Amino acid sequence: MSKLSNGALHAVFAPVGNLARVDAVVRRLADAIELGLLADGEQLPGESELATRLGVSTVTLREALMALRQQGLVTTRRGRGGGSFVTAPDQPRTARLGHRLADWSTEELRDLADHWAGVAGTAARLAAHRTEPEDLVPLQRSLEEFEAARDPAARGRVYGRLHVELAAAAQSARLTKEEIRIQAEIGALICLALGEDDARAAVVELHRALLRAVRDGDAELARSLAERRVQDAMERLIGLRLTVAG
């Protein structure tokens, strides 16, 4: 078992919400596997520890593990040295993600988009009031890294950081935590929507304009650009959702 208390895994193993807990756990762990946060062959924490950390009962956890086994993402071995292990499935990545996307209804995706746009928009507005040019240096660096990233998993990780850094620039710990939570929930799937070159170019252009608005202290422009950035990405994702069966 590797370094399970790191920041990203904190989000992976943070308590899930009250509703549809089995689904929530399945989504959380499947996304972590897609993102490479949980590596092939990695042992998951024991059932009771994992249940405690995710804030679910062991029964719920077992149901979720069963679903993950059915999806081929987790293997459970019995006996000495046994436990649950991550298995990198042999299906192509995009096919697996498509399968994951089918778990979401368009209504759930739209609702998440609304919530995310609220968080991102407020963060951008506050950041425009509360940042000096020097504060924006890491954000520029992340944008360059995003542009340079070639493989989808790396791109997805940096994409999340673009959002988290902007929330941190707002000087709000709560908004930052909320962005981290949202990224843990939807980050892997958003990568699907960024598969096309023109989609990525649009993200870069919009993000660059957003950073300019923040730098210039144009709070209302920053807010509307941040909202649009979320809406564009989620619209692409919902478009994809409508092309997959289920």
Added chain:
Amino acid sequence: MAVSSTALVDEVVADVVDRVRGTLEDVFAAVAQVAERTTAIAAVRAAGRAPTTADLAALRPLLHERLRRRHDLISGIGFIAEPGLLGDVPAWLEWWQNHGEDGLRPLLPDLDPGTSAYSDYTHWDWFALPRATGERAVAGPYVDYLCSDEYSLTLSVPVQHGGRFLGVAAADVYLRHFEAAVLPLLRRLPAPAALVNARGRVAASTDPRHLAGSLLRSVSGRSCGPIPLTLVTALPAPRP
């Protein structure tokens, strides 16, 4: 108690500035000890081999003692290695945090760029400033989403040996703890006041129009000496 005559106010301002400085100098004293101990560890190993994470484990008794003794102010403390310093890992934080009733725990972040977008810590102010200047630094207030998810100040000093930069020793002060330490001081002033960092960001304030995190540009005040905070007593009207 609030005072009003000019001479008296000046005296109180001077005293408040002194005490704010003293509060953070106490934290710097703990950080300096960590730096000193780390230098000694690195020096012992310099002759034969590169230091390792096992060598750095010798810092733990000191780190734990400081976290326990100053739990009112220090929530995290440790040494952050310059990448490439250690013989057994590419990068490392020997970093311990006080989790209150849950005790003291090490921070074990994912430092593999292949799996984490947050693996490179060298661009954070608390690392980059001491490395660039060779001087100690007060970073923040900022949202520390790497270590604690808390709004924090991080006080750091460069650790050097034989002219080589080894990393930084540092301590985290959550802003709510800093506020608890300095608000009673600021309240002694006859009018609302704020402590502002070198970039103009408010770190603590008794003016509800200019709270922590907001920017106060082009204001003047009394410097806290070697601590890069300024006490601003004549606060501007809020923007319309």
